Amino acid sequence: MDLESYQKSLTSYIRGQSEQKTFDRADVYRRLFQGNMISFLKDNKPEISEALGDDFDEFVLEFYKSWSSKTPFFYNIGDEFLSYCELASQQEK
């Protein structure tokens, strides 16, 4: 597998876009990534976490499945999540 195919395959699996494991224990990466992101956004956007209640975790996972995050700065991740929430809310209307 060339470098690009490998990176595409692994990130698709970790994001939950694909169920095809790139290697044994790729699930460790998915679990750590999802756990870290849910915990991070829960701490940074508690008002959204409270509003969504039990649905919050699933909502965050959907965010990472479909959103292409561009910022290298951690303090901007919350804002990208907020943009996603607004977009999701508009689509629902």
Added chain:
Amino acid sequence: MMNVGLAYKRSMGELPKGLAFDYLEVAPENWIGREVEFEALRRDHSIVLHGLSLSIGSVDPLDKAYIQQIKTFMDEFDLDLYTEHLSFCSYKGHLYDLMPLPFTKEAVNHVSDRVEQVQDILQRRIALENISYYGMIDSEMSEAQFISDIAKRSGSGLMLDVNNIFVNSVNHNAYTPLSFIEELQGDVLYYHNAGHYWEKPDLIIDSHGGNITQESIQTLEAAYKKFGVAPTTIERDFNIPPIEELNEEAKWIWKAIKNH
């Protein structure tokens, strides 16, 4: 002179006097754009930058605007050392996680070219860290050769995380910490040490959530013997204990330096 450092998190709060650490390490991703706050930290401490979002191994284009921001930040605050991870953390968007690269010639060439570009922009030599990883990835060479080849081709330094060496030695059973150090070639500019979590007898998670271990201290001593002493940072991301406990850990590193 920087010897023993602490990877500083805001959650650690204001640091007391009498620290056993003589410098702090921070992630530029948390401080660029917050220069006023950083100035206060810089006034009281020597600082090393350890990045998380460079994604040096990604096939995505290098984020040159971001690298330029790092250069401006380093120039403004008179910072010499910037280190990063030998990994990728983005593919068509950031995942904010350190994913392993395959140990292939294609990856050596790809990463080396990008390191040269980064060093050109920063006008500084950088050092890349051996990461912990959990899966058996496609390989044309050993991990130590992969790391050494990139350092040689790009002219970058090595940043050796001794906990990661131990974690990988258990998770992949491909080398011992000592044989890894023996095979590795290059200039070590910087070290890390941290704690970990045993999930299974053959799977350790590099959690940074516990105390540094006897195994990692032994690995550090072996690395000092081969590569010499360089600034050594203790990382603690979770279960952050009182500063007195971190000071005690710092003393283990000081002892290793004195024994060298």
